[in-house]
Each structure stands twice: as C-alpha cells, then as structure tokens.
Amino acid sequence: MNRGTLATRLDELLEANPCEEGRTIGVMLVRLQRLREFRLVYGFAAGDAVSSAACEAMREALRPSDEIHRISEDEFAVLLPCLRGRNHAALAGSRVVRAFEAPLQLGHRAALASVAVGISISPEHGVDAESLLRRAELAYGEAARHTERSVVYSAENEPVLVPYELLRDAITGNQLEVYLQPILDLRQHRLTGAEALSRWHDPQLGQVSPDNFIGLAEDTGLISDLTRWNLNASLRHLARARRQVPDMNLSVNLSPRMFAERDIAVQIASALDVWDASPEAVTLEVTENALMEDPALSLRLLTSLRDRGFGISIDDFGSGYSSLAYLKQFPATELKIDRSFVMDMQSDARSVQLVRSMIDLGHHLQMHVVAEGVEDATTLELLTRMGCDRAQGYHIRRPQPAADFVASLEPQNR
Known part of the structure; x- marks a missing residue:
C-alpha cells in the first residue's frame, strides 16, 4: 500500500467513525531497524522474509480489528480503531515493541530485529489523515532517537520548524x-x-x-x-x-x-x-x-x-x-x-x-x-x-x- 492509499483508508475510517462514544482512532507507524544490514548479509529474499515475519509478529501482538498495512519493505502503518484513549494507544505500542524481543523465525534461520514506533490518536492529535500521519511520524522520530522505542505524540515534543x-x-x-x-x-x-x-x-x-x-x-x-x-x-x-x-x-x-x-x-x-x-x-x-x-x-x-x-x-x-x-x-x-x-x-x-x-x-x-x-x-x-x-x-x-x-x-x- 502506498501512502496515498493509506491516507484515503484512514480518512474513510475517520469518517465512518465505527467507535462508541468516548473511544478514539489511533495511527501507529512502525519501522524495522537493521533490515538493510540483514539483506546485505543474507540476500534480498531473506530481507523480504524478515519483513513478512515482522508483519506476522505484529498481527499476533495486536487485536483482530487492528489493520496492518505494509508501506515499504521496512515500514508499516497500523490503524487502531476504537481505542479507550492515550494509555490504550501506548499499550498497543508497547506490545509491538515486546513482540520483537524474541528472534523472528525464518524457516531454519532466526533474525533478531527491533522496531521504533510512533503513535497519534484522533481527535486529540488531529481529525484528518494528513495531521495524524504527520504527528505519528514526529512521534516515531522521538522513539528512534531515544531508548524509549514507542512514543505517543505530544505537542510538547513537536520540533520548531526551522527554514x-x-x-x-x-x-x-x-x-x-x-x-x-x-x-x-x-x-x-x-x-x-x-x-x-x-x-x-x-x-x-x-x-x-x-x-x-x-x-x-x-x-x-x-x-x-x-x-x-x-x-x-x-x-x-x-x-x-x-x-x-x-x-x-x-x-x-x-x-x-x-x-x-x-x-x-x-x-x-x-x-x-x-x-x-x-x-x-x-x-x-x-x-x-x-x-x-x-x-x-x-x-x-x-x-x-x-x-x-x-x-x-x-x-x-x-x-x-x-x-x-x-x-x-x-x-x-x-x-x-x-x-x-x-x-x-x-x-x-x-x-x-x-x-x-x-x-x-x-x-x-x-x-x-x-x-x-x-x-x-x-x-x-x-x-x-x-x-x-x-x-x-x-x-x-x-x-x-x-x-x-x-x-x-x-x-x-x-
């Protein structure tokens, strides 16, 4: 799925609003670390296998209603309908990070991968796909720079836009x-x-x-x-x-x-x-x-x-x-x-x-x-x-x- 299609799907979910009152919709950006290094060592086919195994690991860690979309070979977007709030979103991020603490099984080979996760939620961080995806990206940047591998967006951490x-x-x-x-x-x-x-x-x-x-x-x-x-x-x-x-x-x-x-x-x-x-x-x-x-x-x-x-x-x-x-x-x-x-x-x-x-x-x-x-x-x-x-x-x-x-x-x- 490309980013345009992802944004369209997210806007559809926001417009349909399938959640009960008091529930929220979340967006999670997940990126695999070290995939390029793994491909160089084991080949491109092995890199694809890591990506597929990562998708499966996330599927097991999340709810059946959560939508996992693969944007590129090392990047995923997860749409999280009907969350109970910010803490529920943070819990989802923690579950994804923990899913990668054990090696991914690739047939007879195991690969130790890790991820960084950025999350935003509606309407607290925006009511349209563009705003939510941008703020999930900012949260991801925070997670990638620090030891906390999963971060829910906070306005306090939004960087000053420098021309x-x-x-x-x-x-x-x-x-x-x-x-x-x-x-x-x-x-x-x-x-x-x-x-x-x-x-x-x-x-x-x-x-x-x-x-x-x-x-x-x-x-x-x-x-x-x-x-x-x-x-x-x-x-x-x-x-x-x-x-x-x-x-x-x-x-x-x-x-x-x-x-x-x-x-x-x-x-x-x-x-x-x-x-x-x-x-x-x-x-x-x-x-x-x-x-x-x-x-x-x-x-x-x-x-x-x-x-x-x-x-x-x-x-x-x-x-x-x-x-x-x-x-x-x-x-x-x-x-x-x-x-x-x-x-x-x-x-x-x-x-x-x-x-x-x-x-x-x-x-x-x-x-x-x-x-x-x-x-x-x-x-x-x-x-x-x-x-x-x-x-x-x-x-x-x-x-x-x-x-x-x-x-x-x-x-x-x-």
Whole structure:
C-alpha cells in the first residue's frame, strides 16, 4: 500500500467513525531497524522474509480489528480503531515493541530485529489523515532517537520548524556558537578533554534545539557545512586550551552523511593545518548506528582518518545494533557508553553489569572507555572503581561557551 492509499483508508475510517462514544482512532507507524544490514548479509529474499515475519509478529501482538498495512519493505502503518484513549494507544505500542524481543523465525534461520514506533490518536492529535500521519511520524522520530522505542505524540515534543535558508545563513554567516562539554580523566582526576557542540540562538526563533537544526542539516545537505564550521571554530579554541593543558583533547561529532564526500579525510586534515593543530589532539565521534549504515564505506573512511593520526570514537555504544564481528574491524581508539545505561546505574543492577562488561570489552579491544550522562557523585565513584577511563555529564560540568571553558583552564582558576 502506498501512502496515498493509506491516507484515503484512514480518512474513510475517520469518517465512518465505527467507535462508541468516548473511544478514539489511533495511527501507529512502525519501522524495522537493521533490515538493510540483514539483506546485505543474507540476500534480498531473506530481507523480504524478515519483513513478512515482522508483519506476522505484529498481527499476533495486536487485536483482530487492528489493520496492518505494509508501506515499504521496512515500514508499516497500523490503524487502531476504537481505542479507550492515550494509555490504550501506548499499550498497543508497547506490545509491538515486546513482540520483537524474541528472534523472528525464518524457516531454519532466526533474525533478531527491533522496531521504533510512533503513535497519534484522533481527535486529540488531529481529525484528518494528513495531521495524524504527520504527528505519528514526529512521534516515531522521538522513539528512534531515544531508548524509549514507542512514543505517543505530544505537542510538547513537536520540533520548531526551522527554514532551510535561515540555517544556511546562520552557518555561512558564523552566527552559531561553539559550546564545550568537559571530559574528566578518572585516573588523573582532571579535565583532559572536551566535546564540541554547536548551539544556535536566532533573533527570530530564539534558542533552537540542536535536535531540530542538526536533523534539518542532515536532511538538506547542510551537515557538511555545519561540521566544517564546528571543526574550525572548535580548533581555534583548542589551540589556546592546549597552552594551559598540553594534553587537552577535542572530540568532534562526524555525521554519516559526510562519509561519501570526496576527499573528506583531506578536508578534515586541512582544517588542522589552518590552526596548527595535531591530529592526535582530535577525536572524531561516529555513532554506532552510523557505522552500520554502510560498514564497508565506514571502515575505509575511518581507517584513512586513523592512519592520519586522528582518534576514532564509537559514540552512543550499546544503543545501536553493531555486531562484534564488525566492531573488531573498525580502527576505533575509544568507546563511548550511551547515557541510557549510565543514568540507570543507581537503580538497576543489570545496567551496572552491562556497563562493567562494556568497559571490559573496550579495554580488551585496546580502547579507552568514556561514560556519558554522569549525573551524580555515586555513579562517578562506581565508574571509577570499574576502571572506566573518562566520563562526562552534568555532574562533572554542563556544556559552556568555548571561551568560558578555556578561561576556566587558566592556572589561577584550575
């Protein structure tokens, strides 16, 4: 079913309104994760089998009256008539997520798949197909970015719509600002690094969330310009910071959208020449999921950058779907544990064991290990006892304007 046909069917359901008073109609968007990777390994026929098995798993998890429509090989729309309200919709989403906790059976083979789910309901989120599908898509985006794999739309989470031209002019006009979030060395008990973050305060829009403008940059091709701006602006501050702390390291996020750019490794190296910076002082962070979008391309680019002396960090480790077979091939020097595991350490014994295992894994692979999302002294102490190398989070220090961070490194303020 294509999206036009889906919208027509949803409008028909809304118009017919088969529900009793007080009941609502919901729309659920479900996307399979890692299907492309599975096809590359096992072939297209196996990919189709995964998609069919996923449809069957959802059918068993949902009610007979729920309509499951396959939009593409990895995307489904589910129409949920006669829900009892928002909580009932959330329950349906949770049931779908749980249906994928066990491997899908494909004849003699099993495939471990996962999904992200976005849900909207009528009339709370709209009374027509276009509004409901758009808001289910926004909810899906929220689910895909965070550890909560099923999200019911909330107006509070709707992103600010940023015009393309406004972001382009902000980048080319140097209107953004670099913030640095300190990274604490847990062995030396001092700051030896910082992660470079882009921040934007627009005169018209006010403070624009990075989730909004970075997503727009990736979707519109501006991410290359944004990354180059961030790298150059950060390196300017790094030079001054290293006069105070000679082993200060700068971490910069690298978008997978840049991987296919011609001579990207040369471009990054050239920026260092401009600011007389050493590649050994710069760590390029790539998310675990980004590596898996095209493992062969990722391996070629990261090997080229590593050969030039850059550090390579696998960011958000544990939240993605990389296999150990791929992990051992990447020339990474650092493993960054996703904050979702670190923030649960005080309340969840399994998170403690998982973090300990990730630290051991990183060390066995000759990598430094960084923990993100450290929010309290107890977690910091736990990480130190486990042998974690570095940590960052609000308990250590919040991101701050780069100039303020550098000023804090002055000898009298250290």
